[in-house]
Amino acid sequence: MSINRLQHIIGGNKVSGSCGRIFDVYNPAKGEIIRQIEGVSAKDTENAIQVASNALQNWSQVTPSKRAQIMFTYRELIIKHSDELAELISQEHGKTFDDAKGEVGRGLEVVEYCTAINNHLKSDFSADVSTGIDSHNLRQPIGVCAGIVPFNFPAMVPMWMYPVAISCGNTFVLKLSEKVPSCGLRLTELIHEAGLPAGVLNTIVGDKEAVDEILTNPQVRAISFVGSTPVGEYIYQEGSRNNKRVQALCGAKNHMIVMPDADLEQSTDAIIGAAYGSAGERCMAISVVIVVGDETADKLIESLKPKVASLKIGAYDEPGVEMGPVISKQSQEKILSYIESGINEGAELKVDGRSEIKKDGFYIGGCLFDKVTPNMPIYTDEIFGPVLSIVRVSTYDEALTLVNDHEYGNGTAIFTRDGDTARHFTSHVKVGMVGVNIPIPVPVAMHSFGGWKRSLFGGSSIHGMEGVRFYTQLKTITSRWPSGIRKGAQFHFESGKDA
Numbered sequence: 001m002s003i004n005r006l007q008h009i010i011g012g013n014k015v016s017g018s019c020g021r022i023f024d025v026y027n028p029a030k031g032e033i034i035r036q037i038e039g040v041s042a043k044d045t046e047n048a049i050q051v052a053s054n055a056l057q058n059w060s061q062v063t064p065s066k067r068a069q070i071m072f073t074y075r076e077l078i079i080k081h082s083d084e085l086a087e088l089i090s091q092e093h094g095k096t097f098d099d100a101k102g103e104v105g106r107g108l109e110v111v112e113y114c115t116a117i118n119n120h121l122k123s124d125f126s127a128d129v130s131t132g133i134d135s136h137n138l139r140q141p142i143g144v145c146a147g148i149v150p151f152n153f154p155a156m157v158p159m160w161m162y163p164v165a166i167s168c169g170n171t172f173v174l175k176l177s178e179k180v181p182s183c184g185l186r187l188t189e190l191i192h193e194a195g196l197p198a199g200v201l202n203t204i205v206g207d208k209e210a211v212d213e214i215l216t217n218p219q220v221r222a223i224s225f226v227g228s229t230p231v232g233e234y235i236y237q238e239g240s241r242n243n244k245r246v247q248a249l250c251g252a253k254n255h256m257i258v259m260p261d262a263d264l265e266q267s268t269d270a271i272i273g274a275a276y277g278s279a280g281e282r283c284m285a286i287s288v289v290i291v292v293g294d295e296t297a298d299k300l301i302e303s304l305k306p307k308v309a310s311l312k313i314g315a316y317d318e319p320g321v322e323m324g325p326v327i328s329k330q331s332q333e334k335i336l337s338y339i340e341s342g343i344n345e346g347a348e349l350k351v352d353g354r355s356e357i358k359k360d361g362f363y364i365g366g367c368l369f370d371k372v373t374p375n376m377p378i379y380t381d382e383i384f385g386p387v388l389s390i391v392r393v394s395t396y397d398e399a400l401t402l403v404n405d406h407e408y409g410n411g412t413a414i415f416t417r418d419g420d421t422a423r424h425f426t427s428h429v430k431v432g433m434v435g436v437n438i439p440i441p442v443p444v445a446m447h448s449f450g451g452w453k454r455s456l457f458g459g460s461s462i463h464g465m466e467g468v469r470f471y472t473q474l475k476t477i478t479s480r481w482p483s484g485i486r487k488g489a490q491f492h493f494e495s496g497k498d499a
Contacts, residue, residue: 012198055199107159
């Protein structure tokens with residue numbers, strides 16, 4: 001079988017990489033190689049950065065209205081090609097077609113946000129801050145920016161980054177995951193079709209060699225990253241050491257608290273989708289449910305067990321499939337090792353998804369553990385697979401303490417009918433994104449996405465106004481025009497009191 005060889009897009013042109021390493025792109029539902037790409041070398045990456053730098057002067061002078069017009073056209077093209085984009089995601093990631101289509105839609109929201117970039121770049125103006133003196137500010141492009149994105153959202157995460165950056169007048173180098181490159185490359189083709197000048201967005205596929213060039217190249221001013229905590233911490237430290245802005249959105253272990261008064265059916269359905277959707281390969285997946293009270297836990301587990309056991313597992317193009325494979329053989333083996341660890345540590349495996357392991361694909365069915373304790377690796381670690389842990393506690397305060405004591409603070413949720421409990425939780429939980437009777441509280445595009453603690457390095461959330469601030473630098477202008485006012489020399493700062 002002939003395998004399609006992909007190419008990078010630099011300066012609007014398709015180019016081959018030269019690192020000497022061929023990356024195999026799998027269909028994880030079949031365990032087959034469907035595409036290949038030779039990764040970029042440090043020299044190739046340097047070239048992409050230089051092309052972006054060369055395009056910066058002209059692009060930064062394009063009016064925000066013109067940039068918004070390109071985003072309007074881009075939006076229409078994404079909608080037109082949404083099925084094609086979703087199929088590319090499903091082929092290479094393994095998630096169901098509906099899940100992939102939803103991912104494209106969530107990325108599209110950020111493109112739509114950028115169609116109003118004029119409004120987001122509005123400045124403040126203060127007249128007569130002192131006699132005859134006015135003050136105003138501007139948000140101007142920061143320069144060449146770069147994005148390093150994960151495998152689990154090949155469309156959404158890139159669209160969280162480069163549409164905001166280029167709408168603000170920057171140019172961009174996007175480094176895709178070598179596991180799922182096709183959708184990101186196709187999106188780059190579409191934005192050029194929408195009228196984006198060559199060189200403004202350059203899309204490459206590579207590994208650590210490419211990343212290290214981005215981290216050290218002096219022409220790169222800002223780096224956005226989404227991925228694991230060890231890699232994100234490295235990117236933050238190295239990027240900061242090289243005087244770059246860095247926003248690094250990292251790992252998670254998201255807890256859901258179920259209170260005794262919660263709606264059992266609503267809670268069960270929410271857990272099924274949040275824990276097992278996309279085979280658990282989401283940084284916002286619910287992987288721990290803390291249940292307050294043994295009676296509540298027993299009822300919840302009895303409600304969950306048949307639904308977890310009956311999940312339809314298969315390829316994205318099979319009818320009625322609810323969960324696909326995990327991304328790779330390596331991921332499958334890692335997840336299986338965690339399941340063995342949980343059993344060996346004394347947790348009770350109520351639903352064993354290992355029966356779904358298939359020879360020709362990287363499958364694991366939904367797994368459900370009960371009586372998990374906070375010292376177990378299945379509790380402490382981000383498994384990134386369809387493994388859910390139930391932790392039993394006696395009180396709400398114990399549950400809140402568990403959430404707050406965990407090293408990650410990406411997302412969390414509470415299911416309850418009590419407004420006082422919900423309000424206390426939202427005020428006191430040490431997590432960046434919080435849901436009340438919402439299992440996956442991913443903010444919509446006009447708000448910003450970001451966690452706390454070791455889920456975020458750099459302090460800047462992504463997209464929304466936080467994204468606009470990250471990709472721009474603030475300039476404040478104080479001005480006076482001759483008007484017959486003469487004060488003579490002054491030796492202090494002007495203030496509103498200087499009439």
